[in-house]
Amino acid sequence: MKPFSYVTVTDMSSAIGVATAESKYLAGGTNLVDLMRAGIETPDRLVDISRLPLAEIEDLPGGGLRIGALARNTRVASDGRVRDRYPVLAQAILNGASPQLRNRATVGGNLLQRTRCGYFYDQHSACNKREPGAGCDALDGFNRMHAILGASEGCIAVHPSDMCVALAALDAVVNIAGRDPVPLVDFHRLPGDTPHVETVLRPGELIMSIDLPPALPGHSAYLKVRDRASYAFALVSVAVLVRMEAGLAASVRLALGGVAHKPWRAYEAERLLTGTSLDDDLLRQAAEQALADARPLRHNAFKPELVRRLIHRALKGARS
Ligand code: SF4
Numbered sequence: 001m002k003p004f005s006y007v008t009v010t011d012m013s014s015a016i017g018v019a020t021a022e023s024k025y026l027a028g029g030t031n032l033v034d035l036m037r038a039g040i041e042t043p044d045r046l047v048d049i050s051r052l053p054l055a056e057i058e059d060l061p062g063g064g065l066r067i068g069a070l071a072r073n074t075r076v077a078s079d080g081r082v083r084d085r086y087p088v089l090a091q092a093i094l095n096g097a098s099p100q101l102r103n104r105a106t107v108g109g110n111l112l113q114r115t116r117c118g119y120f121y122d123q124h125s126a127c128n129k130r131e132p133g134a135g136c137d138a139l140d141g142f143n144r145m146h147a148i149l150g151a152s153e154g155c156i157a158v159h160p161s162d163m164c165v166a167l168a169a170l171d172a173v174v175n176i177a178g179r180d181p182v183p184l185v186d187f188h189r190l191p192g193d194t195p196h197v198e199t200v201l202r203p204g205e206l207i208m209s210i211d212l213p214p215a216l217p218g219h220s221a222y223l224k225v226r227d228r229a230s231y232a233f234a235l236v237s238v239a240v241l242v243r244m245e246a247g248l249a250a251s252v253r254l255a256l257g258g259v260a261h262k263p264w265r266a267y268e269a270e271r272l273l274t275g276t277s278l279d280d281d282l283l284r285q286a287a288e289q290a291l292a293d294a295r296p297l298r299h300n301a302f303k304p305e306l307v308r309r310l311i312h313r314a315l316k317g318a319r320s
Pocket residue numbers: 115117118119120126127128129130135136137138139154155156157195
């Protein structure tokens with residue numbers, strides 16, 4: 001492992017003051033430490049932010065909720081306000097990782113976790129994300145887990161988070177020290193020809209919290225398909241929120257996971273369904289719309305159909 005310095009900070013200005021372009025913030029460490037052991041992340045300094053006062057979950061004026069960046073995933077999923085007002089978020093978190101990891105992992109770290117593409121972790125493979133310009137062995141390799149939407153010739157990896165899919169559906173906002181808040185849907189980037197740049201966070205910037213707008217009353221669900229019943233990343237997942245009024249969908253939000261380099265909001269499908277009774281034909285049309293630009297790869301041609309069925313099942317529940 002490359003030598004690095006280690007600094008512990010207890011206030012925000014110190015945290016930002018000691019960060020360099022080559023440093024990394026350390027919180028739960030559940031992804032970063034693994035990547036350092038593998039020689040993929042090579043910071044010159046680790047800034048331990050785990051003692052910063054950023055772990056609280058607070059009500060916002062107007063009915064929203066602010067979740068501190070250092071709140072542990074387990075705490076968020078078990079918070080009564082999250083469970084009552086944002087159950088889709090609790091479901092998504094509980095569908096991710098293992099209890100031990102959720103006890104350790106933080107909300108900020110969950111946003112910043114890196115892809116689980118096997119070629120990214122294998123130092124003997126070509127990977128543009130690990131080494132810009134090196135190529136992408138996943139393109140002609142085993143790409144069963146990879147993206148069907150928004151990918152590029154430079155990278156076909158997917159974002160691994162369950163939590164972020166729910167946050168995308170919830171219209172969450174990311175608060176970053178020293179700059180304007182960023183909507184969660186704009187926080188992660190598509191790969192283009194710079195897949196190593198995964199978010200809009202600039203070097204040295206620090207996530208402070210996530211804001212959830214007032215809860216949308218009605219039906220919500222997070223459905224995930226994976227190879228094992230637990231402790232496995234999504235092949236595909238779907239988060240939905242639907243508010244029905246007089247038998248019609250007054251509001252529909254639909255986000256997909258396991259399909260792209262970022263949590264994917266299906267805005268066109270949402271528009272198609274809003275104001276309708278969500279009958280089966282419309283659900284099928286909406287699922288087709290959500291996947292209109294899908295480009296399956298050699299080993300994941302099953303993904304579009306899996307997503308269609310998941311969208312249908314998740315939205316059907318709103319009618320009852
Ligand atoms: Fe690297 Fe992305 Fe290609 Fe995977 S898909 S090998 S992460 S460039």
